[in-house]
Amino acid sequence: MTVxxxxxxxxxxxxxxRGRLQRFLRDEAWTGALVLxxxxxxxxxxxxxxxxxxxxxxxxxxxTLPLVFIALAQGVVVIxxxxxxxxxxxxxxxxxxxxxxxEGAGFGSSLALAALTLVLGAVVGVLTGWIITVxxxxxxxxxxxxxxxxxxxxxxIMPQPGGGANPSFQxxxxxxxxxxxxxxxxxxxxxxxxxxxxxxxxxxxxIYALGSDPQAAFLAGVSAPRARMTAYAxxxxxxxxxxxxxxxxxxxxQASIAVAxxxxxxxxxxxxxxxxxxxxxxxxxxxxxxxxxxxxxxxANLLSFGVDPSYGEVVRGVVIxxxxxxxxxxxxxxxxx
Amino acid sequence: MAxxxxxxxxxxxxxxxGAVRALVxxxxxxxxxxxxxxxxxxxxxxxxxxxxxxxALRPDSGTIAVAGREVRFSSPVDARRAGxxxxxxxxxxxxxxxVADNFTLTGTDRAxxxxxxxxxxxxxxxxxxxxALPLALLRMLDLARALAHDPQLLxxxxxxxxxxxxxxxxxxxxxxxxxxxxxxxxxxxxxLTEVREICDRATVLRDGRAVDxxxxxxxxxxxxxxxxxxxxxxxxxxxxxxxxxxxxxxARPRLEVEELVAGRRLKGVSLSVAPGEVLGVVSLxxxxxxxxxxxxxxxxxxxxxxxxxxxxPVRGRHPIQxxxxxxxxVPSDRQHAVLPQRSIRENLALPLYSSMRSWGWIxxxxxxxxxxxxxxxxxxxxxxxxxxxxxxGGNQQxxxxxxxxxxxxDVMLCFxxxxxxxxxxxHQIYRLLRQQAAEGRSVLMFTSExxxxxxxxxxxxxxxxxxxxAEMPAAEADEERLLHAMHDLxxHDLxxHxLxxHDLxxxxxS
Numbered sequence: 001m002t003v004x005x006x007x008x009x010x011x012x013x014x015x016x017x018r019g020r021l022q023r024f025l026r027d028e029a030w031t032g033a034l035v036l037x038x039x040x041x042x043x044x045x046x047x048x049x050x051x052x053x054x055x056x057x058x059x060x061x062x063x064t065l066p067l068v069f070i071a072l073a074q075g076v077v078v079i080x081x082x083x084x085x086x087x088x089x090x091x092x093x094x095x096x097x098x099x100x101x102x103e104g105a106g107f108g109s110s111l112a113l114a115a116l117t118l119v120l121g122a123v124v125g126v127l128t129g130w131i132i133t134v135x136x137x138x139x140x141x142x143x144x145x146x147x148x149x150x151x152x153x154x155x156x157i158m159p160q161p162g163g164g165a166n167p168s169f170q171x172x173x174x175x176x177x178x179x180x181x182x183x184x185x186x187x188x189x190x191x192x193x194x195x196x197x198x199x200x201x202x203x204x205x206x207i208y209a210l211g212s213d214p215q216a217a218f219l220a221g222v223s224a225p226r227a228r229m230t231a232y233a234x235x236x237x238x239x240x241x242x243x244x245x246x247x248x249x250x251x252x253x254q255a256s257i258a259v260a261x262x263x264x265x266x267x268x269x270x271x272x273x274x275x276x277x278x279x280x281x282x283x284x285x286x287x288x289x290x291x292x293x294x295x296x297x298x299x300a301n302l303l304s305f306g307v308d309p310s311y312g313e314v315v316r317g318v319v320i321x322x323x324x325x326x327x328x329x330x331x332x333x334x335x336x337x
Numbered sequence: 338m339a340x341x342x343x344x345x346x347x348x349x350x351x352x353x354x355g356a357v358r359a360l361v362x363x364x365x366x367x368x369x370x371x372x373x374x375x376x377x378x379x380x381x382x383x384x385x386x387x388x389x390x391x392x393a394l395r396p397d398s399g400t401i402a403v404a405g406r407e408v409r410f411s412s413p414v415d416a417r418r419a420g421x422x423x424x425x426x427x428x429x430x431x432x433x434x435x436v437a438d439n440f441t442l443t444g445t446d447r448a449x450x451x452x453x454x455x456x457x458x459x460x461x462x463x464x465x466x467x468x469a470l471p472l473a474l475l476r477m478l479d480l481a482r483a484l485a486h487d488p489q490l491l492x493x494x495x496x497x498x499x500x501x502x503x504x505x506x507x508x509x510x511x512x513x514x515x516x517x518x519x520x521x522x523x524x525x526x527x528x529l530t531e532v533r534e535i536c537d538r539a540t541v542l543r544d545g546r547a548v549d550x551x552x553x554x555x556x557x558x559x560x561x562x563x564x565x566x567x568x569x570x571x572x573x574x575x576x577x578x579x580x581x582x583x584x585x586x587x588a589r590p591r592l593e594v595e596e597l598v599a600g601r602r603l604k605g606v607s608l609s610v611a612p613g614e615v616l617g618v619v620s621l622x623x624x625x626x627x628x629x630x631x632x633x634x635x636x637x638x639x640x641x642x643x644x645x646x647x648x649x650p651v652r653g654r655h656p657i658q659x660x661x662x663x664x665x666x667v668p669s670d671r672q673h674a675v676l677p678q679r680s681i682r683e684n685l686a687l688p689l690y691s692s693m694r695s696w697g698w699i700x701x702x703x704x705x706x707x708x709x710x711x712x713x714x715x716x717x718x719x720x721x722x723x724x725x726x727x728x729x730g731g732n733q734q735x736x737x738x739x740x741x742x743x744x745x746x747d748v749m750l751c752f753x754x755x756x757x758x759x760x761x762x763x764h765q766i767y768r769l770l771r772q773q774a775a776e777g778r779s780v781l782m783f784t785s786e787x788x789x790x791x792x793x794x795x796x797x798x799x800x801x802x803x804x805x806x807a808e809m810p811a812a813e814a815d816e817e818r819l820l821h822a823m824h825d826l827x828x829h830d831l832x833x834h835x836l837x838x839h840d841l842x843x844x845x846x847s
Contacts, residue, residue: 281434
């Protein structure tokens with residue numbers, strides 16, 4: 001008795017040569033659509049506002065700055081296949097830490113304190129990643145629990161709103177007059193200095209690998225704990241930046257649970273709208289930034305249109321649903337075609 | 338003259354998953370410069386041993402030595418450092434990253450991969466994302482990556498399963514080249530022809546133990562099969578005569594398909610299956626066979642054409658419509674059908690839950706009776722009754738078939754039901770399908786093992802380019818005729834030398 005048939009001759013599988021441009025368009029289609037959406041919203045605003053100019057741009061860039069950083073933090077974690085419900089709480093904690101330390105400090109010592117806050121952010125992130133790794137408890141539970149800890153600490157540090165910030169330090173984030181470029185620079189520098197090089201390195205790729213396919217990543221020699229802790233550490237540094245930006249924007253600190261929760265939920269919305277798959281491994285950090293700006297412009301535009309701001313929230317929700325829905329429908333169509 | 342130490346020496350390695358002892362005592366030695374086959378039925382412990390050797394799993398006990406030095410791997414990186422590079426059936430490539438990024442991820446030198454890509458004739462854009470590339474190509478890329486690390490031992494786990502033959506030939510050529518360089522290959526395969534042709538020695542695992550090692554030149558396939566089966570070797574192919582009554586000719590067909598067009602490849606197929614008949618479908622890969630099965634199962638909406646059961650049309654919008662009319666699918670990929678976290682019992686009783694005839698409690702006693710019967714008929718391994726994911730592939734496949742024995746059906750669509758399954762389980766499935774036919778049910782079975790047509794089917798149709806190009810009684814369907822038809826060739830276009838060895842015709846086991 002024999003067991004096998006002769007190997008069946010088969011056609012070689014079809015290889016589809018793709019051009020660089022075609023592949024770029026396919027891979028970056030989501031970001032491209034967001035750029036168009038953002039440009040459309042900006043144009044709409046410019047037609048609504050008389051003497052539209054750098055003031056509107058400054059409002060957009062500076063008031064969204066904390067949320068942009070929060071979205072970046074969430075983005076890194078989601079790319080690694082996790083989710084962090086404590087980003088808002090971390091932001092509030094670092095806001096209180098920075099505002100209480102920086103009160104009355106000079107510019108030089110403010111910078112040193114800002115660096116310290118960034119280090120604290122990384123420590124908080126590593127700690128979060130470590131707890132998730134060691135306990136084996138899902139990250140959604142761990143970060144929900146840690147969010148209570150960070151909020152409690154924030155309230156302990158700053159029971160009443162207070163603290164302060166050095167004016168020069170504030171200008172570093174929010175600029176002076178109607179300058180919007182400091183805020184943009186604040187976003188661009190960490191992305192260019194930290195994220196872009198990391199994205200091409202083994203450790204950055206391991207973050208993507210962990211989110212994309214943990215089993216394949218393991219077999220490829222990726223250490224899941226290290227990749228996870230790196231992702232959460234990066235997220236912690238971004239939440240620290242969010243806390244610093246809040247301090248600079250408001251000139252003080254406030255341990256507000258409502259702010260923390262809104263920020264956390266907003267970060268998830270921005271990540272989803274920004275084209276990062278909640279299943280992990282897909283997306284980049286440009287998308288969430290654009291998404292935050294779009295989500296800011298929608299109610300603002302409606303307001304200038306004379307619409308009740310509460311409807312603005314409804315429209316914001318509808319836009320998220322529509323974009324995500326059409327995105328997934330298009331993806332399904334492409335994968336079938 | 339001192340004997341050089343073995344390249345790999347595995348002694349008395351054991352591994353258990355909870356109550357299931359996957360490996361009891363595995364021994365294996367691989368010499369420098371040899372191609373060594375690791376064989377065994379499903380559930381014999383092959384995959385467990387491979388995982389241990391590639392550092393993905395730690396053994397409970399036993400020793401592993403590489404070039405005379407004992408090693409303990411705590412991760413795949415350790416194994417690679419020790420000179421063992423694995424290539425799996427499911428490539429260890431991260432889907433959302435580009436091929437180049439995947440090479441970076443494993444610290445693979447691009448300059449070292451390049452010659453192997455050329456050697457394997459892989460013309461691929463390294464900037465392309467992995468999940469946009471076909472599986473067969475990914476396996477080859479994974480092989481090129483493994484070779485670039487210049488390992489002492491190349492571990493190929495079912496790498497050639499469902500690999501196009503031109504790719505497989507390149508893999509064999511590289512394996513021989515590797516041996517000629519004095520390096521070694523551990524080759525795991527279900528295809529004994531490959532093993533006989535290319536391997537120097539073979540080790541056979543059975544029930545977690547190494548039961549036989551021999552030079553393949555001395556050993557015939559019969560010896561390997563005997564060692565794999567152990568006491569089960571007594572069971573041989575079902576002779577045609579014992580298969581029970583064939584379909585009554587001229588009976589009214591149960592399933593009729595009229596000019597069905599579906600998906601991207603199915604361009605118009607008509608066929609009919611009678612009660613008590615097993616109709617085989619064979620084709621090369623990608624001729625519309627999967628579209629045919631999915632469309633019949635209601636999982637793919639036909640573009641045109643009709644499907645009729647007992648003369649009345651079936652609407653093909655959702656699998657539930659097909660199931661209600663008695664058409665059930667056993668898909669090619671077991672992973673799509675098994676609920677991995679749930680028990681064997683729940684997996685089998687699943688179709689019972691879907692009938693919401695009574696909103697009350699599910700009748701426990703009726704369920705148990707039906708499930709017990711299926712377990713007995715299929716001889717399902719109940720040692721790991723708690724979670725289906727702990728079962729071997731063959732036992733999982735039995736679950737996906739057994740589910741419909743419990744749930745009841747008229748027409749079963751089996752897509753390559755024995756792919757990647759050991760010989761013993763294959764025979765159980767053959768017997769079961771014949772038994773089902775004898776009870777008056779109808780079976781439509783796609784198979785990639787042409788030999789199965791004569792064992793299981795009454796009749797066979799051949800698909801080519803989305804249409805049926807040939808139909809014949811199973812008794813006349815030898816592999817040569819089927820291969821001719823599958824390539825849509827005239828009787829003399831294909832020389833016999835291209836058909837593979839002729840000593841593969843079914844013969845009696847020793």
